[in-house]
Every structure is written in C-alpha cells, then in structure tokens.
Amino acid sequence: MLFFSKEEEGTRVEIGVDDELIEVEGDVMTPTLVFLFIKATQTIENFEAYCYENSLIDALSQTHGLGYFVGLRYTQGWIELYYYSGQSKQLRHYLQSLLPAKTAFEIGSHADEKWHLFHEKLLPNALEKLSIENRLVLEALEAEGDTLGAVHLFEHTFYCQTASQRDKIKAALVAMGYTIDVEFVDDEMDARYILVAQHEGDARLESVDAFCVILQKLAQQYHAHYDGWSTTLQGETLEQNA
Numbered sequence: 001m002l003f004f005s006k007e008e009e010g011t012r013v014e015i016g017v018d019d020e021l022i023e024v025e026g027d028v029m030t031p032t033l034v035f036l037f038i039k040a041t042q043t044i045e046n047f048e049a050y051c052y053e054n055s056l057i058d059a060l061s062q063t064h065g066l067g068y069f070v071g072l073r074y075t076q077g078w079i080e081l082y083y084y085s086g087q088s089k090q091l092r093h094y095l096q097s098l099l100p101a102k103t104a105f106e107i108g109s110h111a112d113e114k115w116h117l118f119h120e121k122l123l124p125n126a127l128e129k130l131s132i133e134n135r136l137v138l139e140a141l142e143a144e145g146d147t148l149g150a151v152h153l154f155e156h157t158f159y160c161q162t163a164s165q166r167d168k169i170k171a172a173l174v175a176m177g178y179t180i181d182v183e184f185v186d187d188e189m190d191a192r193y194i195l196v197a198q199h200e201g202d203a204r205l206e207s208v209d210a211f212c213v214i215l216q217k218l219a220q221q222y223h224a225h226y227d228g229w230s231t232t233l234q235g236e237t238l239e240q241n242a
Helices: 019-023 047-053 055-060 088-098 116-122 126-143 163-175 205-221
Strands: 002-008 011-017 032-039 068-075 078-085 105-111 152-160 179-185 193-201 225-233 236-240
Touching: 002 047, 002 126, 011 047, 011 116, 032 088, 047 055, 047 068, 055 078, 055 088, 068 116, 078 088, 078 116, 088 105, 126 205, 126 225, 152 163, 152 205, 163 179, 163 193, 163 205, 193 205, 205 225
Parallel strands: none
Antiparallel strands: 002 011, 011 068, 032 078, 032 105, 068 078, 152 193, 152 225, 179 193, 225 236
16 A cells, blocks of 8 residues: 555645556456545544554455455545445445444445546556655665765666757756766667766755656656666665656
8 A cells, every 4th residue: 555645725635545456447347436435533643554553444445355445545534435346336335334333424436437536536646656755765764874954966867769858858957957977878778868967965855856846847848757866875775766
C-alpha cells in the first residue's frame, strides 16, 4: 500500500492505494465500483499508522473473493474505502456485516468498467509519485544520520531521443545554474543521448520536491525523460528515480 497526501480544493486528503493493482485495472470481471464511507470516531494524525493498526480497516480490506480492495482516503473526518467487484451486491452486504452497531456510514456502487475513479481519486499523478519516492529516499538518508539541511551534491540524469533535445535541455540547465557533468551516446537505447547534470543544495523534502518539479517539467517540455537524482551519504550512493 502506497500512502501520500494531497490538496483538493484547499482541503487536505490522506490517501492509501494499492498501486500494484494497475496491472489488473479494467478487469472485465470487476466492472462495478463499490464505495464505503465511514465517519471516523477520532481525529487521525497518522493515517498510514492508523490503517495498519486498526482492526476494522484490516477486516474491511479483506474481500474474500468478492472483488478488489483498491485503496482508501481520509478527509474531513470521513474514511472512504473503494473496491471493484463483479459481485457488488454481495460485497456491499458483506462489508455492512462487519460494521459495529451505530457506525455512521454510507455505502453504494456504480458502473466503472475502465476503473476511472481508481485513477481520479487514488493513484498519484507523476509529480505526486515523484514526491513520494523523494520522501522515501530522504527518510532512508535521515535514518543513516544524514543532516538533510546540509549542502549536498546532487546528480540528475536525462535521456533524450535526439541531440537537439539534449542540447536544449543542456542550455536550460546551464541557465538555471546547473553544471553539466557528463554527456554521452548509448546506441543500444531508444533515448540514446544521455545527459548528467549537477547542482548543490539542501536535501529537505520541500527543496527536493521543488527542483524535481522544475526538472520534470523541463524534460516534458522537450519530450525527454528525467530519470531522477542521486546524492551521497558516508560514501554510499542512494538514487531516486522519477
């Protein structure tokens, strides 16, 4: 389960999603979205910990062959659970049977053969996924004793299909104060023109997210691929891929 948070119309939303289910999205045997909204009985400070420790959430995530539990959200005091099923009536009855008496809830279903809501409500977009990956790598750095506020040397890798793409990205990076470390051609790859740039800065999440947004958009502007960053800790390299 992948956990992250986002803002929707000024409201914070905590999300947990089984992103591996992208491999079965649109399964013709599960054409119906089932949703269950439960009123939280407490303010949830750490949604990820709550989901792993709460016995009711654990029970509700087990569908026993009645469909897929795909993820959940927490916003404005409500926990929203989402499923895809080919037996929506049976799944709704089963879920309701698990709820304690006097639980405030809403339950329903509607057709969603292409799993549109899975993408709209649960899956992170490219930049959100990049931020999640950044957070995980920075947590690993911090666990090893790294002071994230210290100056780090970052390396960034771009893959381009043409020399023209590479040169435009190179010029833009230099204009932003980046140093070009190396560039080379790999004839065995489709995106054969490879560019590695460097810059120095702190490794706080907000700083890393900020430069990743800029570099991701730069790559998209020239139809190239930003492959992420790497930095060092005590002689070891930890790489973050977009």
